[in-house]
Amino acid sequence: xxxxxxxxxxxxxxxxxxxxxxxxxxxxxxxxxxxxxxxxxxxxxxxxxxxxxxxxxxxxxxxxxxxxxxxxxxxxxxxxxxxxxxxxxxxxxxxxxxxxxxxxxxxxxxxxxxxxxxxxxxxxxxxxxxxxxxxxxxxxxxxxxxxxxxxxxxxxxxxxxxxxxxxxxxxxxxxxxxxxxxxxxxxxxxxxxxxxxxxxxxxxxxxxxxxxxxxxxxxxxxxxxxxxxxxxxxxxxxxxxxxxxxxxxxxxxxxxxxxxxxxxxxxxxxxxxxxxxxxxxxxxxxxxxxxxxxxxxxxxxxxxxxxxxxxxxxxxxxxxxxxxxxxxxxxxxxxxxxxxxxxxxxxxxxxxxxxxxxxxxxxxxxxxxxxxxxxxxxxxxxxxxxxxxxxxxxxxxxxxxxxxxxxxxxxxxxxxxxxxxxxxxxxxxxxxxxxxxxxxxxxxxxxxxxxxxxxxxxxxxxxxxxxxxxxxxxxxxxxxxxxxxxxxxxxxxxxxxxxxxxxxxxxxxxxxxxxxxxxxx
Amino acid sequence: xxxxxxxxxxxxxxxxxxxxxxxxxxxxxxxxxxxxxxxxxxxxxxxxxxxxxxxxxxxxxxxxxxxxxxxxxxxxxxxxxxxxxxxxxxxxxxxxxxxxxxxxxxxxxxxxxxxxxxxxxxxxxxxxxxxxxxxxxxxxxxxxxxxxxxxxxxxxxxxxxxxxxxxxxxxxxxxxxxxxxxxxxxxxxxxxxxxxxxxxxxxxxxxxxxxxxxxxxxxxxxxxxxxxxxxxxxxxxxxxxxxxxxxxxxxxxxxxxxxxxxxxxxxxxxxxxxxxxxxxxxxxxxxxxxxxxxxxxxxxxxxxxxxxxxxxxxxxxxxxxxxxxxxxxxxxxxxxxxxxxxxxxxxxxxxxxxxxxxxxxxxxxxxxxxxxxxxxxxxxxxxxxxxxxxxxxxxxxxxxxxxxxxxxxxxxxxxxxxxxxxxxxxxxxxxxxxxxxxxxxxxxxxxx
Numbered sequence: 001x002x003x004x005x006x007x008x009x010x011x012x013x014x015x016x017x018x019x020x021x022x023x024x025x026x027x028x029x030x031x032x033x034x035x036x037x038x039x040x041x042x043x044x045x046x047x048x049x050x051x052x053x054x055x056x057x058x059x060x061x062x063x064x065x066x067x068x069x070x071x072x073x074x075x076x077x078x079x080x081x082x083x084x085x086x087x088x089x090x091x092x093x094x095x096x097x098x099x100x101x102x103x104x105x106x107x108x109x110x111x112x113x114x115x116x117x118x119x120x121x122x123x124x125x126x127x128x129x130x131x132x133x134x135x136x137x138x139x140x141x142x143x144x145x146x147x148x149x150x151x152x153x154x155x156x157x158x159x160x161x162x163x164x165x166x167x168x169x170x171x172x173x174x175x176x177x178x179x180x181x182x183x184x185x186x187x188x189x190x191x192x193x194x195x196x197x198x199x200x201x202x203x204x205x206x207x208x209x210x211x212x213x214x215x216x217x218x219x220x221x222x223x224x225x226x227x228x229x230x231x232x233x234x235x236x237x238x239x240x241x242x243x244x245x246x247x248x249x250x251x252x253x254x255x256x257x258x259x260x261x262x263x264x265x266x267x268x269x270x271x272x273x274x275x276x277x278x279x280x281x282x283x284x285x286x287x288x289x290x291x292x293x294x295x296x297x298x299x300x301x302x303x304x305x306x307x308x309x310x311x312x313x314x315x316x317x318x319x320x321x322x323x324x325x326x327x328x329x330x331x332x333x334x335x336x337x338x339x340x341x342x343x344x345x346x347x348x349x350x351x352x353x354x355x356x357x358x359x360x361x362x363x364x365x366x367x368x369x370x371x372x373x374x375x376x377x378x379x380x381x382x383x384x385x386x387x388x389x390x391x392x393x394x395x396x397x398x399x400x401x402x403x404x405x406x407x408x409x410x411x412x413x414x415x416x417x418x419x420x421x422x423x424x425x426x427x428x429x430x431x432x433x434x435x436x437x438x439x440x441x442x443x444x445x446x447x448x449x450x451x452x453x454x455x456x457x458x459x460x461x462x463x464x465x466x467x468x469x470x471x472x473x474x475x476x477x478x479x480x481x482x483x484x485x486x487x488x489x490x491x492x493x494x495x496x497x498x499x500x501x502x503x504x505x506x507x508x509x510x511x512x513x514x515x516x517x518x519x520x521x
Numbered sequence: 522x523x524x525x526x527x528x529x530x531x532x533x534x535x536x537x538x539x540x541x542x543x544x545x546x547x548x549x550x551x552x553x554x555x556x557x558x559x560x561x562x563x564x565x566x567x568x569x570x571x572x573x574x575x576x577x578x579x580x581x582x583x584x585x586x587x588x589x590x591x592x593x594x595x596x597x598x599x600x601x602x603x604x605x606x607x608x609x610x611x612x613x614x615x616x617x618x619x620x621x622x623x624x625x626x627x628x629x630x631x632x633x634x635x636x637x638x639x640x641x642x643x644x645x646x647x648x649x650x651x652x653x654x655x656x657x658x659x660x661x662x663x664x665x666x667x668x669x670x671x672x673x674x675x676x677x678x679x680x681x682x683x684x685x686x687x688x689x690x691x692x693x694x695x696x697x698x699x700x701x702x703x704x705x706x707x708x709x710x711x712x713x714x715x716x717x718x719x720x721x722x723x724x725x726x727x728x729x730x731x732x733x734x735x736x737x738x739x740x741x742x743x744x745x746x747x748x749x750x751x752x753x754x755x756x757x758x759x760x761x762x763x764x765x766x767x768x769x770x771x772x773x774x775x776x777x778x779x780x781x782x783x784x785x786x787x788x789x790x791x792x793x794x795x796x797x798x799x800x801x802x803x804x805x806x807x808x809x810x811x812x813x814x815x816x817x818x819x820x821x822x823x824x825x826x827x828x829x830x831x832x833x834x835x836x837x838x839x840x841x842x843x844x845x846x847x848x849x850x851x852x853x854x855x856x857x858x859x860x861x862x863x864x865x866x867x868x869x870x871x872x873x874x875x876x877x878x879x880x881x882x883x884x885x886x887x888x889x890x891x892x893x894x895x896x897x898x899x900x901x902x903x904x905x906x907x908x909x910x911x912x913x914x915x916x917x918x919x920x921x922x923x924x925x926x927x928x929x930x931x932x933x934x935x936x937x938x939x940x941x942x943x944x945x946x947x948x949x950x951x952x953x954x955x956x957x958x959x960x961x962x963x964x965x966x967x968x969x
Contacts, residue, residue, distance in 0.1 A: 037637050037863050046872070047864035048604060048699045053875045057882040061900030063731070063738040063769045073866015074821065076606055083634070083860055087615035090630035094614035100623075107524055108607075108618050111570050117608075120581025125594040126793030127929045128585070129921055135583030136792050142580075149563050161656035161794065162849040164836070168695075175698060202836035202846035208698045211841045213843065251550035282548055284903045286554040298849065299655070302524075306611075306853030307631040308621035308813065309796030310656070341935055352694045356597055356659035356687035356782075357793025369577055375567035376560045378522045384544045385527050390548060392535040408539075434627055445837075462526035463535060489821065494626040495822035503624075504818035504830040510650045511640040 029496055034085040038512040041072025043331035049081050072082070089495040090307075091439045097461055097469050101412040101442035101454025102197070102247055104277050104299035106386075109373065112302065112366035121365050126357035130339055136361065137337035143368045147295060147314055151276075152286025155322035157315045158261060158329065160360040163274060166294025166313025167203040167241070169326060169354055173292055173317055174239050174268045175207050176324035176351045187266065191230060191240040193222055195248055195446040199274060200241040209238050216448045220248035220405040220414070237265045243272035244288070245279065246445040248405060249390065249412035249454065259289025268321065276300045277458070278387055278411035291318040297360070326354050329331035330439045385459035386411040388461025389466060393457055396470045404449040411458070417451025421483030426451040429473075429480050431498065434491035436472035456511070476486040522567055542549030567875045568806065570667045587790060591956035591963075592923045593884070595904045595947025596734060596934065597658065597760040598793065599684050602951055603861060607787050610860045611853050621813070621852070625828045626820075631826035631852070635815040638859040645765050645862075646779040647772025648801035653813040653829075654851040655798030658760055658782030659688040662728065663695040664800065664811045664845055665756045669726030670701050671844070672809050673753060677702045678726055679719045679765035682709035683733025685760055686934045692728070701725075708935050710897045710906055713739040717747040724751060726778070730758040731768065734934065735897065735945060736881075737905035738768050745775030754778060762786050762799065763949075764902040766874030773802070778802045787861030788854050808834065873950060877903040880948035880957070887961035888946070893968050904947035906931065909968060913944045916967055923963040 026033035027301045073084060092100070098105035116122065126135055144156045157173075160166035171190075178184040190204040201211045213232060217223040222242070231237060240262050244252045259269050271285055271293040274293065277300040285293050297303045298311040305311075317325055328341045339358065374382060387410055394403060394413035402418040417426050430440030430453075442454040457466060479487055491497065529536075538544065548556065568576075581582060587600040594600070611617065617628055622628030622635075635653045642651035643845035655661035658774050666678045678701055680689045686708075690892040706715050716727040727748050731739045758783035771779030783797040784790075808831060816830035836843040865873060881903040888894050888907060898905035909916055913930035920927040928946035932938070948957070 034633070036633070036640075038640060041863065042864060043867040046866045046869035047606070048869045048873075050869065050872050050876060053583065053872065054879055057879045059885065059901055060738055060768060060878070063740050063900060065647075065765070066773055067647065069647075069766070070872060071641060071862060071865070071867040073869055074863050076604075076864065079860065079863050080606055080610070082863065083610040083616075083856075084613065086630035086633055087610075087613040088630065089627070089633075090615035090619050091624070091627040092615045093618040098620065100620055103620055105618075105620060111573060113612065113617075115574060115577040115581075118578065118581040119586045119588065120578075120584040122789040122791055123600075124584045124792045125587055125592075125600065125790050125926075126598055127933065128587075128592075128594050128598055129917065131918075132585035132921065132926065133792065135580040138583065139577075139580045149561060161660065162847075164846045164848045165656060165660070168846060172694065197848075198736055198836035198838070198840045198843065199846050199848050200800060201841035202839070202843040205843075206695070206698065206846050208700060223665045226834075239932060251548070252541040252553075253550045256552045256555070278556065279548075279551075281561055282557055284557065288552070293658050304617045304853070305620045305849075307616055307628075307856065308653070308852030309849040310797075310851050311849040312795075341933070353687060353690035354694060354796075355657055355691050356685065357657075360794040361792035362795050365577065369573050372565070372568055372576060373570070374522065374524065374572045376562075376564035378525070378567040380560050381522060381525060385525055385532075387547045387725055388527070388532060388535055388539075388544055391539050391541070393783055395539045408541070410547065422782075430624070431626070434624065438952055439627065440624055453583055460524055460526065463531040464913055465526075475685075477641050482527045491626050494825045495629050496626045496824065499625045499820045499826045499828050500818045501828050501830065504816040504828045508814070508830055509817040510636075510807070510814055510830075511643045512636070519582050 014473055031088065032085040034082060037074060037082060038073050040121060041074045043072060044072040045075060047076040096438060097457060097465055098439045099441045099457055100439065101456040102274055104456060104458055105305065106302055106458040107460035108302055108304040109370060111373065112369045115369045116362050116365040121361065134337055137339055139331050139368060140364060141337060142330055143364050146371050147316060150280055151293065151316045152284030153316035154319055155317040155325060157317065157325040159326060159354050160294060160315055161355055161360055162309060162311035163294055163296045163313045164199040165354065166315040167199055167272065169315040170270050170292030170294060171203055171207040172351045173321040173324040174270065176312065177321055178238060187236055187238040189236045189265040190238050193242060193244060194450045196241060196243060197247060197272060197274065204241060220250050221252050224254055227258065231261055231265045237267040239268035239270055241270045241272060242275060245275040245410040248414050250405065251410055255288050274299060275411060278383055280383045281376065282383055286503050291321050297363045297367040302370040303363045303366040310360060310363065312360035324351060326351055382459045389457040389459060389461055392466060393470065394453055397473060399473050400481060404412045410455055412456035414449060415453045416449050419477065420480040424480045424483060424487055426453055427497060428487040428490065429476055431475045432487050433473065434489040435493045436467060438472060458472060510516040591959045593928045593946040593948060593960060594920050594926055595685065596929045596945055597782060598790055599761055599947060599949055600790060600951050601785050603787055603789060603950050604864055606864060607860045609858050610930060611857050613834040614847050616856055617853065622829060625826060629826060632815050634856055634859055636817065636827050638855045639815060641859055641862050642799050643801055646801040647770040648779050649804040650807050651801035652810050653815050654855045655800050655812055655847065656851060657794065657796040657798045658780065659691040661780035661798030661800045662688040662758055663692040665780045666692050666696055666726060666728065667699065668809055668811060669754045669756060669778065672806060675723055675725035676700060677704065677723045678728065679704045679716060679724055680706065681716050681729045682706040683735055683737060684710045684728055684730045684758060685734040688758060690757060708938050710735040711737050711899050714743055716744045720751050720753050722751055724753040726754040726756050726824055728756040728758060732764050732902045732904060735906040736901040737898050738900045738902055740769055741774040756780060761903065763874050763877055766870040767878065768902050777806065785856045787857030793849060797851040797858055809844060812847050813850055818827050876950040880950065880952040881905065884946065884948040887957050888964060891961055891965045891968060904945065906943050906945045908942050909944060912941055917944065919967040920963050923966065925960050925963045927960060
């Protein structure tokens, strides 16, 4: 019998395997079973108290709802319990290291949440008179100044609502520039490395371009021979979409040459800024020949990921593209801020509007609070610590795991599945990490590395946490190397076992339906 | 630097483990000319929490909030009361600080709430299926247009004269890049049914809105019938989700795709974002939908669970052949929406809708009593347009001087379209009878 630190006995002679304990409730200790609101709620129940309607007023002209909505309600205590119980089935940064490569899951400061909720920001309407929102416009202008200064770029479009939306913004600016040059019909080809995020090729096509894939070389960078051969004698190049640092976690060593060659070929350089966190304060994309780059405020500048958004993707633009920015934008004149919502005159260069209103204000407030907290000195230190943490992980993990490429990495370490025994896959390692209490790394991305495992610790992890993580992952890697078949069924300890994704896709159930209705179908 | 856990000793020790002399060694791949020596100039150094809070507070104090006094601005974003519970729930660490649920075994909280969200949106719009959200209503509208072109293999989209001009502009941006022709009908307060005559054999979809940007509610059934006769689709748009608690929803009008803004449920005004785009459609179009979808399945023990599904539509699998480039959506705003909707339930939603409608009816009665005011919107939910003698911008500025934020001048949304004397005003459950009286009194003063 072992004792805990308070001298009390811990579980006496516990069997090594988990006993299969069945509970009547379906709950398992702190893991509470929670049914759907459609099963527990009722259309006659509500968790809000509203004043009684006066009645007798109707100016709808008969355009009324004919059938009932079918929405269940819960009282406030039931609703709180429902969501808190659900929350306990989620992993989160606040629980532990969240090493999803390319996602930059760093700590989300609570000060940001506090300032975003100041009524002066949260309770103002996008269409109220501009004289009544001078502080909001000033904030957008101040954030824009930070972004322009950190990137060394002269202009920024603030309205893109996420990274992919920023890509769309940048590529539309390139499209606008090509239209102005009278070359939109001929310049249709966009070069995209094979290692790119899926959003890059999807965006290029959405902007009316054709995608031409460039190979990666043995060093995980753009294959310069392949790149040059694609430019040779061409007059149809619109541009290149390149992530830097790239999705292998490496700085593109030939980036200046790539920029020069693409410009000489008459194209523009779009840089995917998803990995900007690695280089803030050390390198300015403007010095690399970049024409457009989105910045994920929800990665580099700590706004919360919220289970898949909302994000924000302001897009910095070079001199060559600045005139092709979308509306609206903020300009300052004698201390007064104006929101320009329409470009004046015919033949204006702007491509129009990306979305309603002016962008993700709630993310702007958070990002600015983060920047002010870190300052120029802290942002640089953060980038360096992010890169240091990743290299520390790489150097410890490579004792068992196979690094995809030689040399130092930037902010994320990439491994292939070469070290695993026959039959053990990246997926099995990822799922085993869940049992160790960690969120898995990014799996099977980038596509250029077999069984890729992309690990990004970020700068907000302590050395002690990194060491614990390494011990866990190394023990799993040893098992994978030895061909331990128990990995195939992991996770064992999570709220759910492996889920059947094939069944979900074969017969999609995307909403709740009455049980008898399902039977009838 | 409170967000950085590494100590100078940690850094030294870690560099030794790695075998590097300094972090500079990690940056040797950077072209020498682009390496920054010191720190970037022109930006302040790090500050404590108190200093940052003061700076942000000073900026916030320069804005007039919607709660400060009589406030009637709508047109796509609405001042509603959000229960305290909602903000508490979305600040739970496990929801706030997690990622897109790629690992379903440890993301059931997010996934089940998304499944419930999709079910609620489908019910609210009276459509068969809904996705896990888009960025906002306007981008959802643009994606619907592109989806309709994909489904029908046609390249023409017709926009009604009552579609929110920002939605029309966002849709035009996306469509023009893909060679899709846009036909924009002239602005009209009550012209949604003009879509009936605008649909032809080349039309992929017609896009109508109810309530429209002027507040007019319209039964779009004749538009759906006309569209279907030409094998085109009806995309039905709404910017005020609360309206669907009592007005005819897209599904009852025969819409093929329903898109709208969900901000009104659970989300504050936030000066325009982040909001939450709602996207629903018929089941047969399901596999052509953009965005994330959450579906039900079972785990290895046979227990019910939820996963992201039909991902072969999406950019991370399909790359250049994806239905959309969307990756991040409106995760936490969907949670706010679904939590608020769960608190409301059908009963609360109907009640809330009625309070909104009554507030607008009382506002209309009061303003119609002001000499010179002409109500333009014939049928409305919680928002309407009216004409005043004089320039709407001047009148709104004078109202502001009297403490009333009176609405949106139509010319801000439609510059140069002869709507300089039109104001669009909204009322919600937050609008008190005193607010309404203050508006009518102030308007009478300004116009006299």
